[in-house]
Structure formats: structure tokens, C-alpha cells
Amino acid sequence: MFLLMLRQSFFRGRRRKLLATSTIILAASLITALMTISIDVGDKMSREMKSYGANLNLVPKSENLPLEIGGVDYNPLKGEVFLEEQDLGKMKEIFWHNNIAGYAPFLKVPAKLEGKGGAAVPIIGTYFSRLVKFAGNEEFRTGVREINPFWRVKGNWPDDSKTDEVLAGATLARKLGLKVGDRLTVRYALAPTQPEAVTVAGILSTGGAEESALVAPLALAQRIYGHTGKVQSVSVSALTVPEDRLSRKARHGADALDSLEYDRWYCTAYVSSIAHQLEEAIPSAAARPIWQVAASEGTVVNKIQLLMVVVTIAAFIASGLGISSLMVTTIMERSREIGLMKALGAADWEVYLLFLSESALVGLIGGLIGCGAGALLAQLIGLSIFGATVSFHLIVIPVNVVISILIALAGSLVPSRLITRLFPAEVLHGRK
Amino acid sequence: MLKIVLETVGLTKRFGNVTPLDGIDMQVREGEWVAIMGPSGSGKTTMLNILSCLDTLSEGQYILDGIDTSKVSEKERVVVRREKIGLVFQQFHLVPYLTALENVMLAQYYHGMIDRDDAIEVLNRVGLSHRYDHLPSQLSGGEQQRVCIARALINQPAIILADEPTGNLDEANEQIILDFFKELHAEGRTIVLVTHNPELAEFADRTVRLHHGKVVQHAA
Ligand SMILES: Nc1ncnc2c1ncn2[C@@H]1O[C@H](COP(=O)(O)OP(=O)(O)O)[C@@H](O)[C@H]1O
Numbered sequence A: 001m002f003l004l005m006l007r008q009s010f011f012r013g014r015r016r017k018l019l020a021t022s023t024i025i026l027a028a029s030l031i032t033a034l035m036t037i038s039i040d041v042g043d044k045m046s047r048e049m050k051s052y053g054a055n056l057n058l059v060p061k062s063e064n065l066p067l068e069i070g071g072v073d074y075n076p077l078k079g080e081v082f083l084e085e086q087d088l089g090k091m092k093e094i095f096w097h098n099n100i101a102g103y104a105p106f107l108k109v110p111a112k113l114e115g116k117g118g119a120a121v122p123i124i125g126t127y128f129s130r131l132v133k134f135a136g137n138e139e140f141r142t143g144v145r146e147i148n149p150f151w152r153v154k155g156n157w158p159d160d161s162k163t164d165e166v167l168a169g170a171t172l173a174r175k176l177g178l179k180v181g182d183r184l185t186v187r188y189a190l191a192p193t194q195p196e197a198v199t200v201a202g203i204l205s206t207g208g209a210e211e212s213a214l215v216a217p218l219a220l221a222q223r224i225y226g227h228t229g230k231v232q233s234v235s236v237s238a239l240t241v242p243e244d245r246l247s248r249k250a251r252h253g254a255d256a257l258d259s260l261e262y263d264r265w266y267c268t269a270y271v272s273s274i275a276h277q278l279e280e281a282i283p284s285a286a287a288r289p290i291w292q293v294a295a296s297e298g299t300v301v302n303k304i305q306l307l308m309v310v311v312t313i314a315a316f317i318a319s320g321l322g323i324s325s326l327m328v329t330t331i332m333e334r335s336r337e338i339g340l341m342k343a344l345g346a347a348d349w350e351v352y353l354l355f356l357s358e359s360a361l362v363g364l365i366g367g368l369i370g371c372g373a374g375a376l377l378a379q380l381i382g383l384s385i386f387g388a389t390v391s392f393h394l395i396v397i398p399v400n401v402v403i404s405i406l407i408a409l410a411g412s413l414v415p416s417r418l419i420t421r422l423f424p425a426e427v428l429h430g431r432k
Numbered sequence B: 001m002l003k004i005v006l007e008t009v010g011l012t013k014r015f016g017n018v019t020p021l022d023g024i025d026m027q028v029r030e031g032e033w034v035a036i037m038g039p040s041g042s043g044k045t046t047m048l049n050i051l052s053c054l055d056t057l058s059e060g061q062y063i064l065d066g067i068d069t070s071k072v073s074e075k076e077r078v079v080v081r082r083e084k085i086g087l088v089f090q091q092f093h094l095v096p097y098l099t100a101l102e103n104v105m106l107a108q109y110y111h112g113m114i115d116r117d118d119a120i121e122v123l124n125r126v127g128l129s130h131r132y133d134h135l136p137s138q139l140s141g142g143e144q145q146r147v148c149i150a151r152a153l154i155n156q157p158a159i160i161l162a163d164e165p166t167g168n169l170d171e172a173n174e175q176i177i178l179d180f181f182k183e184l185h186a187e188g189r190t191i192v193l194v195t196h197n198p199e200l201a202e203f204a205d206r207t208v209r210l211h212h213g214k215v216v217q218h219a220a
């Protein structure tokens, strides 16, 4: 009988129930979307943060000696020791190779212009966007365009395979009046060598030191420098998990960890464990995490997740209030029915049960539809903010349905106290 | 002498400084049909609300089937209501989304046991054998009132209380309802019926006249 009543009464007041259901759908889809994203956000954000620069720097080991005194670098070997370009592919062979999102080698050459008063122009050689082979025959596209998506070029990006195109840094271009299409002749500044003719393919803005240099394909820089196959440093962009206690402990050196901690640290994509593994892969190199980037990634992810929690709670409260006011009108409108049930001998809880069950049903339906809508919303958000789809976790469904039912019940609980205060004598023989 | 089913002693009801009922003494014996009459505002509905345990009294005593209702808790009054009383309303008060049969079964449900055959039998008795599956909105006023009476009868209450049961009906239907009350009376049911229709009161064993909350006359 109860189920019969529930079934019959559920389809009454459809307009309001539709409203209530949509309220829940809205909240549930919002919560689903946020949950889906916030489960995924660590990874997505981490990828996103890569657009703000690399988080690891690879330099030759001997250059890693701290010889900076008062901000002046006294290391006599600075710029004179090199890494082998051919070793770099080994980075894609480490345990966390999938987390190496990209890298760009750098070789800075002191050079000057032929003509234009022989102005000194540093040339930075790097990969723009180059297909690199590793582990036999696997391929991987990498370079500054991959790890520094915020680099802007007016004109064209040079082709890595050509050795006669360069980018002119914006500051340098302004100083020397360089334009896209200009032809320049450059040569090594410290010894008389063969000059090279190059074309300015584009003007580069980075907000960094590159703006005062010519940025050239690595091969060109190596030729001018006379150091074939050498690089001075490599910027690596790795997907990492936020720092925590274990990784901070590991900063004092891997020896500070016991073997269990070491295993856990090694098998977690901390920036420090990835650095450690890079050094294992390329013994002549020292990998230095850029801590500001690594740390801010963690905080940003945490803050975003906190924001999601706050928004979820807000959605919860807002829809709870919506349900609540709908419930008040429902009870008002059905007061005669409630009075009648009581007059027929229904206890208060029996009336509660009917109304709360209806609410729970609304919550269930709204929650299920909301899950679907939220999953779509999450994809939309994912595509528009991160430019990637978000993977949907099944756990979201039960959690959401439970939350939706809770919202519906919580919203109904306060108004349903009206039921207790409703006297059948008043509603059944209302002043006629 | 037949058993007293319902007895009030000095029953008084106050709403603030309004006293719609002022010291009513009344007795109804088993099988009796008592009509309560009086002009509008004389306290008839208030009286019936108290008799049907939908409202509490301010002073005095009300004893129903041996239970002093002024001494029981709200919870127990709910029980008294569903065990002892069959209610017939002026406005029928059927649950709009339940069929005639389901409305009758609802009373069974709150009473404790659903018996579909029983419910059908009672509906047959009030002449609705062909309308079990109709919603109240598909029934005429008279038919709705008959469902209401069927619902009042279904649990074999000690007493049937009706507040102006024909107040919203036309004459033809009024006659049908009146015939039912006669039939019930002939069966030996105890009935208290509020009305301001003298024709209806005529068939009662006794009429209690209220005026300004006081009993002015017990007529035979
Ligand atoms: N809940 C209430 N609050 C205040 N006054 C009431 C209430 N119910 C009834 N009354 C007053 O009690 C008197 C009797 O009302 P009622 O029992 O409805 O009379 P009748 O049914 O005979 O027309 C009226 O004066 C009415 O205003």
C-alpha cells in the first residue's frame, strides 16, 4: 500500500517535482563535473603547468659545482663542459619515461654579426620541434615549442632540419632593427671562423633571456661553435606529483631514506625521484629540480581541489534550499491530504516516510541524470580548459547518487516538520 | 439499558477568549443516531472535532468507548482515532491520486490490515460496484461521498461521526446519503451527525441543539 501510494503520489504535482528534479540535476551535474575534474586535475594541471616552463634542468656534472660567490659565477669550467646530444634519448628509457613530457637542449654560443658594427649577439641553439628517436625505433616530438608553449613568434618557426633560419629575440630585434626576412651573417666571436649566412624567420617573445639572443637550430649553433654533438644544458619538463613529506625528506639525499621509503620514493613521480633517475640514465649529467615550479604546481593543484570542494558545498546548500522551498509549497498544497492521513490514524512518521521517500526518489532520479550531464560537462570543461578529455571514474556515480539523495532529504527535512504542526482539525474543516 | 458509547461531561473548548463550547454534557448510547443542530458558528464543527479526537478539549471530560480521551497522549489519540472512529466529511477529502478502492484501502492500511475483498464489498454496499478504479475527480459529488462513507465503515468503528455530510450535495444525492444513514442506523450502528438540515435531523433518534456553545434542547 505504501509503495502504491508512493508510486501514485510521485506522479502528482509533476511541475514541481520536475523543478525539484532539475534542481538536483543541476547540483549533481556540477558536483559530478567537479569531482571528475578534481580527480583528474592533478595530472591535467601538472600537464598544464608545463606550459609555464620546464621543472628540471640537466647540466654537466662538473658544472654543478657551486662556485657562485656574491652572485658572480667563478666556475672556470662554465660553458666549457658539455653533455652529449646523443645521450639525451636515454631520458625516455627511465622508469618514469612516460612522465617526461618534453625536453629542449641548449647551447649558448658567443657570436657577433658581420656588418651592423659587428654587434655581439649570443646565439642559443636548441630544438624547436623535432622528432627524436629513442630506444631503438620509437619516436618522440620535443623541443622548445613543446615545453614552452608560451613562447610567441611573429613570423615563422624555423625548421629544425635547416641550418640557415633563426629567430631573433624581440629585444635584440628592436635594438638592431631586425625584421622578419632579414638576412644576416654571423660568426663565432672569440676566434676567426667560417661566417654563416642566416635568415630571420621570426621574432621571438619569451619574457626571458632568449629575447636578447638569436635562437637557432641546435645543429647550426654547434657548427658555429665548432662543437658538433654537444649541448650545455637541457630543460626537461616532467609530469610530477606534488611534493610531500617523503619527497622533502629525500631532498637531504637518497641516503636519508630507509629501503622501504626509498622504494616508495623511487616509484613515485616526485620531481626529485625523476631527477635521480635522469642522473642514473646520464651519469655525466646533474639534474636540478627547479623548485619554485615544482612547489607551485603542488599548491595550485591543492588550491584547485579546495576550490572544487567549496563549490560543491555551495551547490549542495543552494540546491538544498531550493528543494526546501519546493517542499514547503508541496506540503502546503497537500495539507488536506496530510490532514486526512492523520485523521485516518496515520502516525506522523508514516506521513514523513511518504514525503521523504518521494524526495529520495527525486534525489535518486536527479542524481542519475545529473551524473550523465555532469560527465558531459566535465568533458566540456576538460576540453575548453585543459584541451583534453577527462577520464570518467565510476566511483563518481554512487558517490553522486548518495549526495543527491542526501541533498533531497536534507532539503526536505526542515520543511517536513510542518507535517507535525499540521492539525487535521484545521485543514479538514477549514473555515467554510 | 444499552451501553454508553460516548459521553462528555462539562466539555469546554476555548480559543483565546472565544469559547465555542461551554460545558456540554452529552451521552450517546450504542445504536443511537444523534443529530447535532444549531446555527452557523454555534460550535458544531468544534464539537465534532473533539468527538473525533482531532482536537483536544480545554476543560471537562470526554469518554469514548470507555477511554477517557482527555487523559491520553497525542500518540494514543491517533490510535483511538483509527480504532474507534469512522469519519465522514462535508468535503469528502479523498486522496486525489488514489482510486475509489485505494482510498478505502488506505483506511485499512493505517488501521493495520489490507483486505481487498473487504474493501470491494463495502464499495458494493454503497452502490459503487462499477467504479472501483475511478479517481475521485472522475466521480460525482454523491459518489465521492459514498466512497467517503465506505471508508468510514471499513474498519467497523465504534461510532460514525459526520460533519454536514450532505452540505455539498444536491437533493437527489442528499437522499441517497440519507438512505445510507438510515440503513446504517437500522443495522445498529452508532451515529453522530452534524447538520443544519432539519429534514436530515428528523430521522435521528434524538437532536442536540447548540446555541453559543451551550446545549439548549435535547429533543426526542
Ligand atoms: N481554531 C479556531 N480559532 C479561533 N476560533 C475558532 C476556531 N475554530 C472555531 N472557532 C470559533 O468557534 C466558533 C464555532 O465555530 P464552529 O464550530 O465552526 O461552528 P459551526 O460549525 O457550528 O458553524 C466560531 O465563533 C468560530 O469563530
Ligand SMILES: [Mg+2]
Binding pocket: B044, B045, B046
Ligand atoms: Mg461547521
